[in-house]
Structure formats: structure tokens, C-alpha cells
Amino acid sequence: xxxxxxxQFVIIYLAALGGLQAIKLVFALSDYVIPSPADLWQxxxxxxxxxxxxxxxxxxxxxxxxxxxxxxxxxxxxIGRLTNWAGALIKVxxxxxxxxxxxxxxxxxxxxxxxxLASRLLIAAMICYFPLLLSFIGIFAEPxxxxxxxxxxxxxxxxxxxxxxxxxENNAKLITVTAGSATLAMVGTIVAEFFGANxxxxxxxxxxxxxxxxxxxxxxxxxxxxxxxLYLALLERIxxxxxxxxxxxxxxxx
Amino acid sequence: xxxxxxxxxxxxxxxxxxxxADLSFCLRGPGFHALFGPSGVGKTTLARMIAGxxxxxxxxxxxxxxxxTLYSYNLERLPGWSCVGDHIAKVTPxxxxxxxxxxxxxxxxxxxxxxxxxxxxxxxxxxxxxTRYLVQDFDLLIMDESLANVDETTREKILLKIKGMFxxxxxxxxxxxxxEVAKFxxxxxxxxxxxxQPQAVSIAGLDLAPDQPLDKSRLERAMLEIVHAx
Numbered sequence: 320x321x322x323x324x325x326x327q328f329v330i331i332y333l334a335a336l337g338g339l340q341a342i343k344l345v346f347a348l349s350d351y352v353i354p355s356p357a358d359l360w361q362x363x364x365x366x367x368x369x370x371x372x373x374x375x376x377x378x379x380x381x382x383x384x385x386x387x388x389x390x391x392x393x394x395x396x397x398i399g400r401l402t403n404w405a406g407a408l409i410k411v412x413x414x415x416x417x418x419x420x421x422x423x424x425x426x427x428x429x430x431x432x433x434x435x436l437a438s439r440l441l442i443a444a445m446i447c448y449f450p451l452l453l454s455f456i457g458i459f460a461e462p463x464x465x466x467x468x469x470x471x472x473x474x475x476x477x478x479x480x481x482x483x484x485x486x487x488e489n490n491a492k493l494i495t496v497t498a499g500s501a502t503l504a505m506v507g508t509i510v511a512e513f514f515g516a517n518x519x520x521x522x523x524x525x526x527x528x529x530x531x532x533x534x535x536x537x538x539x540x541x542x543x544x545x546x547x548x549l550y551l552a553l554l555e556r557i558x559x560x561x562x563x564x565x566x567x568x569x570x571x572x573x
Numbered sequence: 574x575x576x577x578x579x580x581x582x583x584x585x586x587x588x589x590x591x592x593x594a595d596l597s598f599c600l601r602g603p604g605f606h607a608l609f610g611p612s613g614v615g616k617t618t619l620a621r622m623i624a625g626x627x628x629x630x631x632x633x634x635x636x637x638x639x640x641x642t643l644y645s646y647n648l649e650r651l652p653g654w655s656c657v658g659d660h661i662a663k664v665t666p667x668x669x670x671x672x673x674x675x676x677x678x679x680x681x682x683x684x685x686x687x688x689x690x691x692x693x694x695x696x697x698x699x700x701x702x703x704t705r706y707l708v709q710d711f712d713l714l715i716m717d718e719s720l721a722n723v724d725e726t727t728r729e730k731i732l733l734k735i736k737g738m739f740x741x742x743x744x745x746x747x748x749x750x751x752x753e754v755a756k757f758x759x760x761x762x763x764x765x766x767x768x769x770q771p772q773a774v775s776i777a778g779l780d781l782a783p784d785q786p787l788d789k790s791r792l793e794r795a796m797l798e799i800v801h802a803x
Binding site for chain 1: 624626643644645646650651652653654664702706
């Protein structure tokens with residue numbers, strides 16, 4: 320069964336297509352500006368398999384970039400939760416850096432790393448990294464006093480246990496934030512590809528823009544929406560499974 | 574001497590009136606003692622100060638002969654990633670496994686050790702929490718309403734069990750139950766608001782031991798004294 324997110328996206332996509340056709344009709348626009356449904360179908364038939372490969376390529380980069388951002392944000396947030404100078408420095412740096420638009424830094428990345436995989440990966444990771452980091456720091460820096468008290472009192476508290484307690488107690492928040500940032504990873508990858516890369520669906524979008532081919536753009540947008548929804552749905556399922564595993568008892572006589 | 578508090582002065586941040594003004598009292602010897610008083614009088618704040626993790630205050634708190642003080646309270650939780658039995662076993666030193674099993678049995682926890690903490694009733698939660706403290710190394714254990722939500726019969730059984738099991742340890746029991754503190758505690762420190770001086774009054778309790786008959790008239794007298802002092 321297809322996830323609910325796919326249905327939601329398809330409905331929105333069809334509504335947008337309907338809206339475009341209505342605009343075309345009202346303002347008497349030509350097929351060149353807004354393609355007819357038949358043109359759209361023809362273009363889809365022609366480019367679908369190529370765009371599918373491009374979208375899968377983009378999704379793969381987005382997933383790897385997202386994973387990189389999660390790992391990095393976790394490590395930095397674990398250090399950032401500290402109440403010493405290192406924690407304070409990381410917090411201040413994170414709050415200041417996240418205010419800077421990553422897209423503005425993208426040219427530097429392309430100049431230094433070229434238009435290959437590394438640049439796409441880095442931009443994708445950076446775009447979803449800061450929102451993740453800020454949420455993770457907030458979660459890991461907030462003590463769960465009622466649980467931590469015993470371990471602190473008895474001298475058993477270790478940083479690993481502290482992180483485990485805080486992550487477990489905030490698992491719903493962590494899962495929501497992680498799933499939410501998946502969209503940003505996808506956006507980051509497409510932006511990077513659109514900006515200067517030589518592969519991916521963002522790159523195909525750039526070519527379609529240069530050709531002023533709205534039909535190609537719409538096909539590309541359809542695939543982007545489908546893959547983003549699929550990735551979100553997958554993350555949400557993992558989240559539900561994780562919460563189920565974490566909260567349900569292992570057994571018992573109650 | 575177990576606890577010696579001298580001239581404690583403390584005001585909550587942003588509060589106009591002090592919660593402690595020249596508060597002094599002392600508790601002698603090991604055994605079961607109580608801190609009693611109306612809500613908001615500062616029992617928990619004082620308990621945390623004695624345990625060494627309270628706010629900064631003026632005055633002096635000494636616990637001679639007490640190398641390790643533990644403070645437990647009724648809102649504590651065990652982590653939820655594994656069952657209660659596993660958590661208690663994990664924090665129990667190998668040499669105290671027998672004591673752990675004894676306490677689990679006496680506290681009526683056998684039926685819920687395979688459950689997660691969130692599945693327990695409030696009374697079971699408090700009993701499970703207290704169990705893990707009692708298997709630790711301590712000289713003084715502060716029990717801040719640690720038996721709240723536990724029914725009276727089980728509470729009495731638990732208190733007598735603790736008294737029988739740890740005759741050489743010090744306990745400071747915080748409770749709102751006047752008959753309980755009068756019956757089971759050696760000394761009851763009644764904490765009063767700053768308008769009354771002295772702010773703390775010590776009253777002798779019955780210090781009932783397991784299998785010791787209850788002298789009802791003595792109990793009534795002790796209860797009256799406590800209520801009158803409060």
C-alpha cells in the first residue's frame with residue numbers, strides 16, 4: 320500500500336496542474352508558456368526514464384548528506400550540551416552560523432571542490448545540518464532531572480548515560496526533527512545541482528529552465544515530489560517502529 | 574551526631590520573606606528520624622541542603638560520621654529502555670544481590686520487575702525507586718515522601734523492614750503522615766514557618782521496632798505534641 324504522503328502529494332500536484340491550466344485558459348496563454356496535458360504527457364514519455372535516474376541520483380546524495388548531517392549534528396550537540404567553555408562556544412557558533420544562508424556559501428564550495436559529488440553532498444548536509452544541530456543541542460543540553468538524579472547522587476553518571484537518557488526521553492522530538500530535516504536534505508541537493516553540479520534532477524531542471532521547457536520542469540517536479548514523499552514516509556515508518564520498540568515492554572506479569 | 578544544622582538562613586530567589594531564619598536543630602545517632610511540617614515550609618529545600626545538592630545558604634550543616642548521604646524523592650523515574658528488574662539489578666553491587674532480592678520480595682515488587690517503569694502504579698514506582706537506593710552504599714538516606722501513594726499497610730511493612738535491615742544507618746524520612754512519623758521515628762523535627770521561633774522543634778517518637786507492641790497512649794501523646802508544635 321502506498322503511504323499517505325504519496326497520495327497527498329499527487330493530489331496537490333494534480334491541483335497545481337489544474338491551476339496552471341486554468342491560468343492558461345483565463346489569460347489565453349500559448350502552449351509554449353504552459354504546455355497542454357497532451358504535451359505534458361508526451362514530454363513525460365520522452366524524459367521519464369532519464370529523469371527517474373536523475374531523481375534517484377539526487378535522492379541517494381540527499382540520503383547520504385542527511386546521514387552525514389545527523390551524525391555530525393549528534394556529535395557536535397553532545398559536545399555542545401556541556402556547560403563549560405567548549406559547550407558555550409559551540410552553542411554561540413551554531414546560532415550565529417545557522418543565520419548565514421548556505422546558498423550564499425555555495426559558490427565557494429563549487430570553486431574549491433568542483434561540480435562533482437563532493438559539492439552536492441556538502442551543500443545537502445549543510446542545509447539540513449544547522450536545524451538538526453539546534454534541535455539536538457536543545458535536547459541534549461536539557462537535563463531530565465527526575466531520572467538523572469539517582470545516577471548523579473550515586474556517582475554513576477557518565478556522559479554516555481546522560482546522552483542516552485536525554486535521547487530516550489526525547490525520542491519523539493528527535494524522530495520528528497530528523498524526519499523533518501529530510502526535506503531540507505533533498506532541497507539542499509537540488510539547490511546544489513541547480514547551482515553548479517553536473518548531475519541529478521536539479522541539473523536537469525537547470526537545463527529545462529535554459530530551454531524554457533515548462534513540461535520538463537513539471538515532470539522533474541513530479542519526480543522530486545514523489546521521491547521526497549517516499550523518503551519522508553520511510554523515515555516516519557522507521558520512527559514509528561523505533562518508538563514502538565523503545566516504549567513497548569519486553570514482557571511482564573502486569 | 575547524625576545531622577547538626579546551625580543558624581541556617583535562606584531566602585528563595587525573588588522571594589520577599591526568608592524560608593529559614595536562624596534554623597537550628599540536631600539529630601543524634603543512627604536510626605529512623607523524620608522531618609515533618611506543613612507544605613511549603615521548606616522541608617525539601619532543607620533536605621537537599623543536607624544532601625549537599627541544595628541552594629547556597631548561610632549557616633552551617635554538619636553530618637559528622639556520615640561519609641555518604643543519598644537523597645531520594647517521590648518524583649524520581651527509572652529510565653524506560655528496559656524493565657524495572659534489569660535497572661535495579663544493574664545498579665546493585667554484586668555483594669548486595671541477596672539484599673536486593675529480599676527487598677523486592679518485602680516491598681511486593683515481584684509482580685512488576687519485568688514491566689517498564691511507566692507501566693507501574695505510583696506506589697509501585699516509589700517502591701522500585703526506594704529499592705535501588707537501599708542497595709547502595711550510604712550512611713544517611715533522606716527519603717523525601719519516598720513512600721507516597723503506597724497504601725498504609727504496605728508502608729508500615731516497608732518501614733519496619735528498613736528499620737530491621739539497617740539498624741546502623743541514618744534515615745531522614747519526610748512525610749505528612751503524623752501517625753506514621755510518631756510511630757516509627759526516633760526523633761521528629763517539626764519544621765515551622767519563620768514567624769514561629771524556634772523554627773524547628775524536636776519531638777521524640779515511639780521508634781517502633783519490628784514485633785514491638787504499640788503503646789497507643791504514648792502514640793497519641795507524641796502525635797498531639799507534633800501537631801501542637803506544627
